[in-house]
Amino acid sequence: MEEQNTDVIQGTLDMLILKTLSLEPMHGFGIARRIEQISRGVFKVNPGSLLTALQRLERGGWLDAEWTTTENSRRAKVYKLTRAGKKQLDSQTADWSRRASAIARLLKAEG
Amino acid sequence: MSLLSRIANVFRGRAMSREIDEEFDSHIADAIEQGRDPAEVRRAFGSPLQLREASRDLRLLPWLDSLRADSVFAFRRLLKTKATSAAAILSLALAMGACTSAFRLIDALLLRPLPVAAPERLHAVAFEGIGANRQSMVYDSCSYPMFERMRAAVKDQAESIAVSYAERIDLTYGSGQEIERAYRQFVSGWMFSSFGLKPAAGRLFTADDDVTPGAHPVVVLSHDYWTRRFAADPQAIGRTLRIGDGVYQIVGVAESGFTGTETGTVTDVFVPMMMKSPRTLASFTNFWLRTLVQFKPGAAVEPVHERLRATFRTIQEERATTFTGISKQQMDRFFKEKLLLEPAAAGRSNLQREYRRFLLALGILVTLVLLIACANLANLMTAQAAARSREMALRVSIGAGRLRLVQLVLVESFWLVLLATVIGGVFAWRSAPFIVGMISSPENPARLTLPADWRVLGFALALALGVTFLFGLAPALRASSVKPVLALKGGEDPHSRRRLMHALVVLQIAFCFVVHFVAGLFIASFDSLSNQPTGFSAARILNLETVTQRPQPAVFWDQVLEHLRTLPGVETAALTTWPLMSGESSVGSVAVNGAPPSETMTDTLSVSPGWFDAMRIPLLAGREFNAGDANPAVAIVNEAFARQFFDGANPIGKSYDNGRGSVRIVGFVRDARSRDDLRLPIRPIAYLPFHAPQPMARGTFVVRTSTANPLALASILRQEVLRARSEFRVSNIRTQQEINRSKTIRERLLAMLAMFFAAVALLLAAIGLYGVLDYSVLQRRREIGIRMAIGAQAVDIARRLTAEIFLMVLAGAIAGLALGEASVRYIETLLFQVRPSSFGTIAIPLLVILTTALLAALPAVLRAVRIDPVTMLRAD
Incomplete structure (x- = not known):
């Protein structure tokens, strides 16, 4: 546990990765950076967790990975969403919005 | 990532680690390229080793991986103690191989169902009676009229099939005069369709091939025989063959795999029941066939059994009315006979009856040897576990679970068993056919189909797993229950x-x-x-079993005998019906002093003059047969005969009644064994002169050679018989010692x-x-x-x-x-x-x-x- 508030909310990393990849295929570090950028620095992805999360998603069949060569002629692994991954993202998104709105309602009622 | 690739990943650990590292490196390089500080990036990523472990577990099946790691470790340990491991594996292999081959034999002879439709619905009729020696005995032969009555009685619930015993017969093809031997089985015409068998070529019998006695000269070959004799040539269909004086046509070949119902004998030629001699078919007293009962689907066993029992009872009562001069005990015994209905899914044969106990005993012996080998290994593993208690304690200390340790030790045991199974399998492969080879004798070859199929493989696998747990579990549990503190201090x-x-x-x-x-x-x-x-000397005796196509008068037989006597190397020669102890016998009734025929039947055997001399059976009183004696006026009897019928007194000059006339006893000889069951006492025998009024189609020349090895003369004698008279064919040559040994x-x-x-x-x-x-x-x-x-x-x-x-x-x-x-x-x-x-x-x-x-x-x-x-x- 770190002191800063930049941790990804527990259990949402998979969804964030899937969402990021649904925009375009990307390599590992790019995903982390994109999450950081879009969240305007609210979330910082731990590269270690990112790596295992990618493996997990690949094992689940939601990602496809491919080695490519970058413009600097360096080998990099590019991930892209599969059809199953798209479905998974949809269901996770729906689930998340259901829960987030519930939390929002609860907080409103109290505040 | 599919399950398959995860399994595959288990076995490419190093390559996978490299892949993970590469990916990891590329991410870092990526980050650095984005302008982050290399040291900071590395710190952010965390320990690469930990990351690699986590990624590995995601990419493969962790349990399979641990099993693989344990196997590799266990195998290295086995290699470390080569001598001990080899001894353990070899002893276990021997025991397991013996067990597997015993199973193969038991399975092939007693358990494996016949390759027919619904073998579990097949039953066999048997009879339990009380023998002359007061012991209960089971026999399973019926006469044909009995079979017909029983079949009719249960017709609506079951189909009955008559099958004769498979017997070895002589046959010739076309005009070729070469005698061949083959196994013939008479079967009901509807057998093939009841069994749901299909022809491999031509056609099989139907009920129409089994209607009128003597009117269906057709045969069906077994697939095995067709392949062996004709190389599976379709042209064989339609060929004719001669058995005895009948000519038959081959109409088809049975489905491959079906070798008749006599487990242990492979039937070559199937003949319709109706081709048995009409006299035998009509006879109520000639017991020569088995009755198989195939239940219709859904039919219950008990009612059928009840009906068969009632039918048998009626038959017995009818037969009893024809008995004359029979004692009350005999009558009682006769009526005490019971009909049994036994499951016959694995077929029915005498070999099964004879060898059931043998195989049971063998099975127990090998199981005991296996248990001894297991105890050995358990001790070995326990001793090794003791030596490893520190290692185990260390493993527990750094966090190994108990189950993981049990797995580790069990995997080691399994390696031993696996190697032993492979070696034992080779052993079983060789030894089961070896035993079948041993129990088959030339005149009665046993042939068992011993396939190595899923039944045997399944048994071997179950045995391997069972053995692993039997000797591995206790040491494994002990090893895993190690108390780290105590063990590391060395004070257990x-x-x-x-x-x-x-x-x-x-x-x-x-x-x-x-x-x-x-x-x-x-x-x-x-x-x-x-x-x-x-009671006789078997040394240097050669038996030439001879047949003629048409019965020949006694003088012609004598001519051949005389010719044989003149040959060099022949010391003495004589004639008889069949060799002593060959298993063949004929019996006759004996009545003395006008009393009713005795309970004990006597064996009868026809012999020529000079036979007693050739067999070295001493004459006690009276005289040998001479050329003038003819069947059945005179007889020579043995001691058992005299004991049985004359209270042991010298029987010379007395006479007995054989049911057809009076026979005068002219000679008295010492006991000699005629039957083949060595466990029974020698029976009363009446020897009769070989000369009989009616011509004979079979006989045996008994030759005592002057050379030590009588078989050296075999081929010469075979030709000389043919040369003496061209109608005579030697169908089988056996030394007397070989016959005796085979018992x-x-x-x-x-x-x-x-x-x-x-x-x-x-x-x-x-x-x-x-x-x-x-x-x-x-x-x-x-x-x-x-x-x-x-x-x-x-x-x-x-x-x-x-x-x-x-x-x-x-x-x-x-x-x-x-x-x-x-x-x-x-x-x-x-x-x-x-x-x-x-x-x-x-x-x-x-x-x-x-x-x-x-x-x-x-x-x-x-x-x-x-x-x-x-x-x-x-x-x-």
Whole structure:
């Protein structure tokens, strides 16, 4: 546990990765950076967790990975969403919005 | 990532690690390229090793990976102790191979269902009666009219099928005069369709091929015979063959795999029932076929059985009315006969009856040997586990779970078993056909289909797993229950392991004793059986079984005999119907002094003049047959005959009535064995002159050669018979010794195998004992050192150890004796003239085991005595 508030909310990393990849295929570090950028620095992805999360998603069949060569002629692994991954993202998104709105309602009622 | 690729990943660990590292590196390079500080990036990523481990577990099946790692580790451990592992694997392989081959034999002969539709609905009719010697006996032959009555009685619930015994017959093809031998079985025409069999070529019989006696000269070949004799040539269909004086046409070939219903014999030629001689078919008293009952789907067994029983009863009552001059006891016995209905999914044969107990005994012997080998391995693993207790403790300390440790040790055991199974499989592959080869004799070849299919593989696999748990589980549990603190300090209770090991040694000795005890009984049985007096001399006797196509008058037979007598190398020659002890016999009734025919029938055998001389059967009184004697006016009888009918008095000059006329006894000879069952006393025999008014189609020339090896003359004699008269064909040549030997095949084989397994069991038990004692001395060396330091002499130490061994052997022997005596009941029918509780049968195994135990203990005792207290007490 770190002191800063930049941790990804527990259990949402998979969804964030899937969402990021649904925009375009990307390599590992790019995903982390994109999450950081879009969240305007609210979330910082731990590269270690990112790596295992990618493996997990690949094992689940939601990602496809491919080695490519970058413009600097360096080998990099590019991930892209599969059809199953798209479905998974949809269901996770729906689930998340259901829960987030519930939390929002609860907080409103109290505040 | 699919399950398959995850399984595959288990076996490409290194490549996968490289992939993970590469990916990891690319991410870091990526980050650095984005302008982050290399050190900071590395810190953010965390430990690469931990990351790699986590990624690995995601990419493969963790349990499979641990199993793989354990297997690799266990295999390395096996290689580290090459000699011990090899000994363990070989002993286990021998035991498991023996078990597998015993299973193959039992399965092939007794368990494997016939390849027919719904074999479980097939039953066989048998009859249980009380024999002349008051023992219950089961036979399963019927006459054809009986079969027809029974079939009609249960028609609506079951189809009955008549099958004759498969018998070896002579046949010739087309005009070729070469005699071939083949197995013929008469079967009901509807057998093939009831069994749901399809022709491999041509057509099979139908009910229409089995209607009128003598009117269906057709045969169906078995697929096996078709392949062997005709190389599966479709042209064989339509060819004709001659059996006896009948000409038959081949109409088809049965489905491959179906070899008749006589398990243990492969039928070559199927003939419709109706082609048996009309006289036999009509006869109520000629029992020559088995009745198989195939239940219709859904039919219950009991009502059918009840109806068959009632039918049999009626038949018995009708038959009884035709009996004349029969004693009351005989009548009682006759009516006490019971009809049984036995499941016959595996077919029905005499081989099954004869060898069921044999195989059971063999199965028990090999199981005991397997248990001994397992006990050995359990001890080995326990000793190894003790040596590894520190390693195990370390594993527990750094977080290994109990289950993981059990798995580790079990995997080691499984390696041993796996290697043993492979070697044992090769052993079983070879040994089962070897045993079948041994039990088949030239005149009665046993042929069993011994496929290595899923049944055998399944058995071997189940055996391997069972054995692994049997000897591996206890040591594994022990190894895993190690208490790290105690073990690392080196202060575990040293006696706890030894107690388990000693118990196992006692068990081994008990089993070893049983094996030796039973082996001793079998050897003694074989010995007394093969030393049963036969009453004649078999040395240098050659039997030429001869047939003619058409019956020939006696003078022609005499001409051939005279010709044989003139040949060089022939000492004497004579003629008879069949060789002594060949298994063939004919009986006749005897009535003396006008009394009704006696209960005991007498064997009759036709012999020519000179036969007694050739067989070396001494004449006690009266005279031999001469050329003028003719059947049936005169007879020569043996001692048993005189005892039975004349109270042992000299029967010369007396006469008896054979039911057709009076026969005068002119000679009196010593007892000689005519039947083939050596377990029964020699029967009364009336020898009759070979000369009979009616011509004969078969006979046996008995030749005593002057050379030591009678078979050297076989081919010459075969040609000379043909040269003397061209109608005469020798169909079979056997030495008398070969015939005699063939009567004790089962006993000889059992004695041989039992002896072999006894030796193996002894060796295994000795190895086990040696290992345990050696280990126990090693464990107790400190204790022994202390004892010696405070004044114990070498003799005292030796005595203590020997007493321990003696106690173990004694405990084992007592348990073994109890087991052995209890098991005798099941093998009684295999024994002959041995007393299971006599001094010798108990003392010999005990002595052998005790001596072996002491020899096995010697190295350990010497080691203990040589312990130097000073070095021992200084060490650690």
